[in-house]
Amino acid sequence: MARVFFYSPHPDDETLSAGLALVWYLAHGYEVHVVSMNRGGNGGPLGSFNGNNVCNWAEHAYTHNPGREGYPTLTPAAIGAARILECRSAIGAMATVTPTAGYTAGALYHHEGGLLDAFGTSPSGVNDVKTIIAGYAASHPNSFHHTMSYTDDHPDHAACGEGLRQLKLENPSLVNSRFFVSRLYWGPSPPRPADVAATPGLAWFNAGPRKAEFDSVLRNRVVKAFSAWSPAAGSYAIGYHQVAGQFANNFGPSASIANLWHA
Numbered sequence: 001m002a003r004v005f006f007y008s009p010h011p012d013d014e015t016l017s018a019g020l021a022l023v024w025y026l027a028h029g030y031e032v033h034v035v036s037m038n039r040g041g042n043g044g045p046l047g048s049f050n051g052n053n054v055c056n057w058a059e060h061a062y063t064h065n066p067g068r069e070g071y072p073t074l075t076p077a078a079i080g081a082a083r084i085l086e087c088r089s090a091i092g093a094m095a096t097v098t099p100t101a102g103y104t105a106g107a108l109y110h111h112e113g114g115l116l117d118a119f120g121t122s123p124s125g126v127n128d129v130k131t132i133i134a135g136y137a138a139s140h141p142n143s144f145h146h147t148m149s150y151t152d153d154h155p156d157h158a159a160c161g162e163g164l165r166q167l168k169l170e171n172p173s174l175v176n177s178r179f180f181v182s183r184l185y186w187g188p189s190p191p192r193p194a195d196v197a198a199t200p201g202l203a204w205f206n207a208g209p210r211k212a213e214f215d216s217v218l219r220n221r222v223v224k225a226f227s228a229w230s231p232a233a234g235s236y237a238i239g240y241h242q243v244a245g246q247f248a249n250n251f252g253p254s255a256s257i258a259n260l261w262h263a
């Protein structure tokens with residue numbers, strides 16, 4: 001069984017930037033490993049959840065009251081734990097895709113990298129990323145390894161890309177590694193950043209003739225994991241509280257779902 005790893009800087013990047021590709025891999029019988037490098041505990045508007053201000057998510061736009069709504073005051077650690085569950089729900093939904101004719105269903109594995117919040121700004125950040133990827137490359141030879149582009153403006157994303165970029169140069173077995181570009185940098189409006197445009201092998205992921213079905217899995221199942229508000233059950237819609245605009249741009253009713261990657 002062909003095998004692919006996606007090193008996701010935070011829970012949601014695997015969906016926002018590589019979701020279409022991951023659904024394609026699962027439909028084509030791949031063993032898909034998603035590695036959440038960091039839990040994203042610093043992400044998500046803590047003040048909104050804890051009722052310190054009017055909730056910033058437009059769907060809410062009221063002031064939360066944790067006690068009345070049935071959930072404890074949230075901490076960064078609680079946010080991180082809840083984001084991991086959102087990610088696992090999302091990739092589990094990806095795996096509901098019907099296998100393409102001639103293929104058996106793909107297998108899905110979730111792992112955690114355990115990197116600290118803001119690891120991308122740590123002096124050891126890139127090396128920490130390399131250690132994690134090199135470990136999986138050694139334990140699972142003949143796999144594909146993907147992450148976010150090293151051109152990304154987010155330090156954590158860029159550190160993941162830079163780590164894989166260095167390993168790819170050092171290790172011929174990683175020659176097929178690819179880097180996904182966040183929709184934030186696709187252009188043309190604002191213009192595509194020059195460093196993205198200059199990457200080798202920049203191309204749209206080719207999802208093939210079943211793309212409409214894959215889009216439907218993403219739009220109608222996967223993203224629900226990030227918008228489900230059921231706080232007494234531990235489901236906090238953190239993805240939408242944090243980056244509702246990105247979910248709308250990637251998966252909204254009028255969005256053209258796509259993934260952009262480079263070599």
Ligand SMILES: [Zn+2]
Pocket residue numbers: 009010013154157
């Ligand atoms: Zn991220």
Ligand SMILES: [Zn+2]
Pocket residue numbers: 048049055056057060061064241
């Ligand atoms: Zn809210």
